[in-house]
Amino acid sequence: MSEQRLDWTPWPEDFARRYREAGYWQGQTLFSMLAAQAEQQPEKLALVAGKQRLNYRELKLYAERLAAGLYARGLRPGQRAVVQLPNCAEFFIVAFALFRLGMLPVFALPAHRRAEVSYFCQHTDAAVYICADQHAGFDYRTLAAELLPLAPSLQQVIVAGNAGDHTPLNSLYLMDQPLPAEPDANGLAFFQLSGGSTGVPKLIPRTHDDYLYSFAxxxxxxxxxxxxxxxxxxxxxxxxxxxxxxxxxxxxxxxxxxxxxxxxxxxxxxxxxxxxxxxxxxxxxxxxxxxxxxxxxxxxxxxxxxxxxxxxxxxxxxxxxxxxxxxxxxxxxxxxxxxxxxxxxxxxxxxxxxxxxxxxxxxxxxxxxxxxxxxxxxxxxxxxxxxxxxxxxxxxxxxxxxxxxxxxxxxxxxxxxxxxxxxxxxxxxxxxAKDQINRGGEKISAEEVENHLLAHPLVRDVAIVAMSDPYLGERSCAFIIPREQQAIRLPQVAAFLRERGLAAYKIPDRLELVDTLPQTSVGKVSKKTLRQMLEQKLAAQP
Ligand code: J2J
Structure with missing residues (x-):
């Protein structure tokens, strides 16, 4: 507990007391919310996912059995689990199983790739990676195999669907097995991901109490x-x-x-x-x-x-x-x-x-x-x-x-x-004001992508800015100063970033080669000037 206290910042005690007294924080865990519905209306349809239809009793039961299976495999309350599942029934079964056990999921987006997912595993010392077999043409089992050497904390990989060399999620539903007590609603429940404006993605620690209040x-x-x-x-x-x-x-x-x-x-x-x-x-x-x-x-x-x-x-x-x-x-x-x-x-x-x-x-x-x-x-x-x-x-x-x-x-x-x-x-x-591109709701941290591009041998310097787009609202444009006057082209940039394992939506949509990057009075790259230069150039095009 004391170690966890250093990892995140709880609300000061006077605020916490006020939020409890006001009835916002009710001391209910996310799993017990589901359990309450299963008690009150067990046969009510909770979830439709493809051909699967689960009522509240079933959703709770599967989550409990999976929690038991994870526990039996040595996973323990407080440990982190990076979860990367598309929209499928298992997404919620896994989420509620982890909430029941008191493990802390990090919900990676299906579009994330090796660069993001390995960072989530490393930064949280995740004990387990739970993924789909494949989805939208991508094989997550291959990604899992790449993660294992990169993230030494990973003890196991669990796969929904055809598991290949990994543990099948389906093998972990255990009946009538012991489970530890439910976690404290005042403590962490899981991590959300920040849209980000810095070099590495930030993890957002949410408690059962605060999150439950926000959605209730x-x-x-x-x-x-x-x-x-x-x-x-x-x-x-x-x-x-x-x-x-x-x-x-x-x-x-x-x-x-x-x-x-x-x-x-x-x-x-x-x-x-x-x-x-x-x-x-x-x-x-x-x-x-x-x-x-x-x-x-x-x-x-x-x-x-x-x-x-x-x-x-x-x-x-x-x-x-x-x-x-x-x-x-x-x-x-x-x-x-x-x-x-x-x-x-x-x-x-x-x-x-x-x-x-x-x-x-x-x-x-x-x-x-x-x-x-x-x-x-x-x-x-x-x-x-x-x-x-x-x-x-x-x-x-x-x-x-x-x-x-x-x-x-x-x-x-x-x-x-x-x-x-x-x-x-x-x-x-x-x-x-933040250094971010909002690409139709998908957030891109300019600095994160710039850092990757700086590793390219043909890139001397780079700045990424938003450009307006009639469909997505914004897209991203990379201004690059190439090394040795050697041109670099967008397909090369895209291939390089893909090779580094970056999610596809972060790949710049446009590339501008420049000799210098404009500076502000304090010597930082002026992204405002770059955005203006770009708007002028785009406006001048037929
Ligand atoms: C302009 N900018 C917006 C809006 C978010 C509900 C809805 C959205 C998010 C979300 C979310 C915007 N108009 N209507 O978590 O619970 C931009 C802002 C904001 C950032 C947050 C939710 N709605 N934005 O988008 O964490 O810049 O959350 O700070 O992904 O999206 O992004 P995110």
Whole structure:
């Protein structure tokens, strides 16, 4: 315990007491939430994943049996498990098994590759890697074999599906086996991943208490009930589809989660019709596809009551088309895996729903909007968003130095977002100060990719910036100073980054060769100038 205390930053005792007294932190673990539903409505359909249909009793039972199997193999509470599964029933069985056992999952995205996953394993000293056999043309068993020598802490690899040389997940469902006591709800439950703006991805330690509060309160804001049927289109482990209110909010309300295997509109529409889906969550680039498809297939979305859109800026023009075209309410969601989530409310009028990104979940979410010197800006003005509250972390996992910069001395998280707040407390996202590209909701840390590129023999210096894109909102562009006047081309850059095991979405979409990189007055690369240069160049093109 004392060692763990150094790894993460708990809330100060006076805040923790306040959050408990206010009823936000209820002392319930994520597994016991599921167990409560299994007790109250065992036969209720909890999860639809392809041909699999699990009721609450079954979901809880499988999670318990798997927890027993993991325990029997020597895995213990507090140990970390890197989990990389696509949208499938096992995702939730594994998640709840680990929660029951008190192991701490890190949910890697299916798009992550060797560079990211090996880092998660190393940084958390993970004892186990749990993955799918293959998905979307990628073989995770091969990745697992590459991880073993890179991450000495890994004791085992467990594979859902055809396990090859590894342990089949299916062999681990044990009946009537002993289990340790449930973990403390006040302690860590799992890790979310930060979008990141530094050299290596940051891990976000979430407790049972804080996370459960965030999705239970979200479920209430979104009007979820036992009748709710949620379509999970985005990767199930991402914070938005997991907790805003996401699948966990739906389980909390006793509704049904329907998993789409990917973002295909045809699959989503077929599932909405077949399962009478009432709520779905999308990132902005998917919305035009849904609008087009809805025009061609009227009636398919008859059951849909609410469409949530978040993860990246959603412009008012597109937003205005949603309700007429889809026949359901629109909700904007502005959230972050570190904590704070804002929603437009179901009874908000068009002014708020089209032009703002909503207001915080909790009356105890503290929001400050400040200038570069951390002084409050005038009401309505744009500034840096700082926040703390009952479900916003106080520090990243094992990142003491970075935490000094990412949090204020009094515990506010520096979101890196530029926002304004109107007189009603609704936020509008106006821009970003952090060194990140938001590629249609997928976050890219410029520094992380730059560091990889600096290892290329033909690269003398590099700076990566966002460029606006009509479909994804933003794409990434690398400005490279080549060595020895030798040109380097985008396909070479892409092959190099793939070879280094970087997720494909981080590969720059465009390359500009330059002789110098513009500098700021303090001698840093001026990304603002680079973005302007790029916009001018793109505007001049036919
Ligand atoms: C503009 N920028 C947005 C929005 C997130 C719910 C919804 C989204 C996330 C998420 C999440 C935005 N308009 N509507 O975790 O629970 C950008 C901001 C923010 C960053 C966080 C949730 N919604 N963003 O996107 O951790 O820059 O979480 O700080 O992936 O996405 O990214 P992430």
């Amino acid at each position: 309160a979200s479920a209430e804001i979104c009007g979820l009930s036992r009748d709710s049927v949620y379509l999970c289109v985005l990767p199930a482990g991402h914070n938005f589809p997991m907790s805003s209110p996401g699948s966990f909010g739906v389980f909390h309300a006793g509704g049904t989660v329907v998993l789409a295997s990917g973002p295909s509109v045809d699959e989503s529409f077929a599932l909405i019709e077949a399962e009478a889906v009432t709520i779905a969550a999308l990132v902005p680039p998917l919305v035009p596809l849904w609008l087009d498809a809805a025009a061609k297939q009227p009636g398919k979305l008859a059951s849909l009551r609410l469409l949530q859109v978040g993860g990246a800026k959603f412009g008012p023009e597109l937003a205005a088309r949603v309700e007429p075209a889809l026949g359901c309410k629109l909700q904007q969601v502005f959230g972050m895996a570190e904590g704070l989530v804002n929603y437009t409310r179901l009874d908000d009028g068009p002014e708020r729903v089209l032009h703002t990104q909503g207001r915080p979940i909790s009356a105890d979410d503290e929001v400050r909007i400040v200038d570069d010197e951390d002084q409050p800006v005038a009401p309505g003005e744009v500034g840096h968003l700082l926040t703390r509250g009952p479900y916003t972390i106080r520090g990243y996992w094992r990142a003491a130095d970075h935490n000094q910069r990412a949090f204020t001395a009094d515990g506010f998280y520096r979101t890196g977002d530029l926002v304004s707040m109107n007189a009603d407390g609704y936020l509008t996202v106006e821009g970003r």
